[in-house]
Amino acid sequence: MPGDSININNKATAQHMYDAIVIGSGISGGWAAKELCEHGLKTLVLERGRNVVHLKDYPTAIKNPWDFQHRGQLPAAVTKNNPVVSRCYAYGESTEHFFVKDNDHPYVQEKPFDWIRGYQVGGKSLLWARQTQRWSQYEFEGPARDGFAVDWPIRYEDIAPWYSHVEKFAGISGNKDGVPNLPDGEFLPAWELNCVEKHIQQKIKENYNDRQVIIGRCAHLTKPNEIHLQQGRGQCQARNLCERGCPFGGYFSSNSSTIPWAQKTGNMTLQPDSVVHSIIYDEKKGKASGVRVIDAHTKKVTEYYARIIFVNAACLNTNLVLLNSTSNRFPQGLGNDNGLLGRFVAFHNYRGSISATYDGFTDGYYYGRRPTEAFIPSFRNVFKQQTDFLRGYLSYFSAVRSGWQQGIGEDGIGGDWKNNITEAGGWAVYMGMQGETIPKHENHVRLSKDMKDAWDIPQLITSVGYDDNDVKLMKDFLTQCSEMLEKAGCKNINQQDSNQTPGLDIHEMGGVRMGKDPKTSLLNKWNQLHACQNVFVTDGACMTSVGNQNPSLTFMAITARAANHAVDELKKGNL
Numbered sequence: 001m002p003g004d005s006i007n008i009n010n011k012a013t014a015q016h017m018y019d020a021i022v023i024g025s026g027i028s029g030g031w032a033a034k035e036l037c038e039h040g041l042k043t044l045v046l047e048r049g050r051n052v053v054h055l056k057d058y059p060t061a062i063k064n065p066w067d068f069q070h071r072g073q074l075p076a077a078v079t080k081n082n083p084v085v086s087r088c089y090a091y092g093e094s095t096e097h098f099f100v101k102d103n104d105h106p107y108v109q110e111k112p113f114d115w116i117r118g119y120q121v122g123g124k125s126l127l128w129a130r131q132t133q134r135w136s137q138y139e140f141e142g143p144a145r146d147g148f149a150v151d152w153p154i155r156y157e158d159i160a161p162w163y164s165h166v167e168k169f170a171g172i173s174g175n176k177d178g179v180p181n182l183p184d185g186e187f188l189p190a191w192e193l194n195c196v197e198k199h200i201q202q203k204i205k206e207n208y209n210d211r212q213v214i215i216g217r218c219a220h221l222t223k224p225n226e227i228h229l230q231q232g233r234g235q236c237q238a239r240n241l242c243e244r245g246c247p248f249g250g251y252f253s254s255n256s257s258t259i260p261w262a263q264k265t266g267n268m269t270l271q272p273d274s275v276v277h278s279i280i281y282d283e284k285k286g287k288a289s290g291v292r293v294i295d296a297h298t299k300k301v302t303e304y305y306a307r308i309i310f311v312n313a314a315c316l317n318t319n320l321v322l323l324n325s326t327s328n329r330f331p332q333g334l335g336n337d338n339g340l341l342g343r344f345v346a347f348h349n350y351r352g353s354i355s356a357t358y359d360g361f362t363d364g365y366y367y368g369r370r371p372t373e374a375f376i377p378s379f380r381n382v383f384k385q386q387t388d389f390l391r392g393y394l395s396y397f398s399a400v401r402s403g404w405q406q407g408i409g410e411d412g413i414g415g416d417w418k419n420n421i422t423e424a425g426g427w428a429v430y431m432g433m434q435g436e437t438i439p440k441h442e443n444h445v446r447l448s449k450d451m452k453d454a455w456d457i458p459q460l461i462t463s464v465g466y467d468d469n470d471v472k473l474m475k476d477f478l479t480q481c482s483e484m485l486e487k488a489g490c491k492n493i494n495q496q497d498s499n500q501t502p503g504l505d506i507h508e509m510g511g512v513r514m515g516k517d518p519k520t521s522l523l524n525k526w527n528q529l530h531a532c533q534n535v536f537v538t539d540g541a542c543m544t545s546v547g548n549q550n551p552s553l554t555f556m557a558i559t560a561r562a563a564n565h566a567v568d569e570l571k572k573g574n575l
């Protein structure tokens, strides 16, 4: 607990009593709030950052490039003071107010880790790239089949109805492609591949029987349904300025969707500027009774109580809160009987990329700013082990007219520059990877014993790195995908290893993994801590392995599933 000046408001126990507490209001916390409130639970949502109200608090949403002092770029002094967050592609003059600055919330990098965070109501749901691919049975069966991590306690069939539940409400665009390891969902109309992407799609189909090119599925309202209109959201305008907050509600964020929906039930109390310090464990009752909260500004400490607690602070902060929740019963952190809390953190490998050119289709172009790309679902080690590395990668690519890229946003003068921005050049193709990494005991986070943050909470130490498997997997991506582009007639194929720091993928997962056995996992199949069953962890921290798909859709589905189970258990008097 912070300092001696603690002023715990014990007398106010009665007015601080709720049915449920949700820690964090981002993608997963928003879903917990929505589901619990819809079922009539009086729910307190605690958010460490400031409030961000949909539409009202998007100050840059309709600004033009010339309205920004630095035309969207950040001054060198800002990037120099913020080396970590500056490495995130989405951090810029139009979005900086939604990102955590390096010095405000320090952590200890035992191994380099770019921890990208958004501390506000809505969390990173305002900033995400909205790519939403389902997991398949092959991801849930992966650890057991290939002998890493521990067996998932759930299978695809357990979560499939919850994917549907989430997709219908959030609004996901896509095609029903019939790919076994990227199951179809409840889709709004898909975005379209352009002519060069369709050409590459066709050539890959002709040359490979195990690979398929599809348009990425993403959380954009291409054609809103009634449920989206009820949320006050409208059709995506393909502005591709999403990270500023969307004035149309065209993409899914907690702010535009789940949080106002929960608010409408009258059952939610949303409390921003409330830093959760720890979860309180009641030794007599053998369960958690509430949380300790520090006011972000006054630093006053208050306790809030509830029958169930959902921890949705985003993967690493969820680990931090649990590690910091010590008691006589749990001296190493809440639920941490086996000492594995904070262990088996994994992420997505984005190191490899390929650029190329394509001659031809000079009469072809595209309109609007499509918010997704062409995807090649994983084709490595899906049905059986094929290579000397474990697991696989999802590849994504797009083709653009290069003149467009060269001209826009660049300073210039004179005829050449004018030609650049008015005449489309040849086609350029860019390809990237999203590879699965293997959760390992040594990849972990823990609390610093001497370094504290401004709220007197121990800083997190990150100790997460790559291994040989990651390098082999990346090399395979570079070889296989270069070959595919070559077969499609691309030229000037260039391969790159960015060697980017783990964390910059912003898909960190694990530390509080699900499993069947309390000796080797922290959570059961309903995301309850094995040893403290009224605490549910449903953000990325719960992930036993990380798959190759973008993860947030799975966090949402897992959260909705767990919240509905919690309601059932409360009704039965089991919690």
Ligand SMILES: Cc1cc2nc3c(=O)[nH]c(=O)nc-3n(C[C@H](O)[C@H](O)[C@H](O)COP(=O)(O)OP(=O)(O)OC[C@H]3O[C@@H](n4cnc5c(N)ncnc54)[C@H](O)[C@@H]3O)c2cc1C
Binding pocket: 023, 024, 025, 026, 027, 028, 029, 030, 046, 047, 048, 049, 088, 090, 116, 118, 119, 120, 121, 122, 123, 124, 125, 127, 128, 129, 130, 131, 132, 274, 275, 276, 277, 312, 313, 314, 315, 317, 318, 321, 506, 507, 539, 540, 550, 551, 552, 553, 555
């Ligand atoms: C630029 C970018 C692009 C991305 N693209 C994609 C994508 O295309 N597809 C995809 O699936 N994912 C993507 N992601 C990742 C995605 O944003 C996260 O997976 C998702 O937001 C995680 O949801 P969450 O609820 O766990 O965390 P968040 O959305 O981060 O919410 C966590 C909330 O908890 C709050 N909090 C933290 N600690 C405390 C505390 N102690 N007390 C109270 N509150 C606390 C935070 O302030 C925050 O509001 C992207 C992320 C970024 C930044």
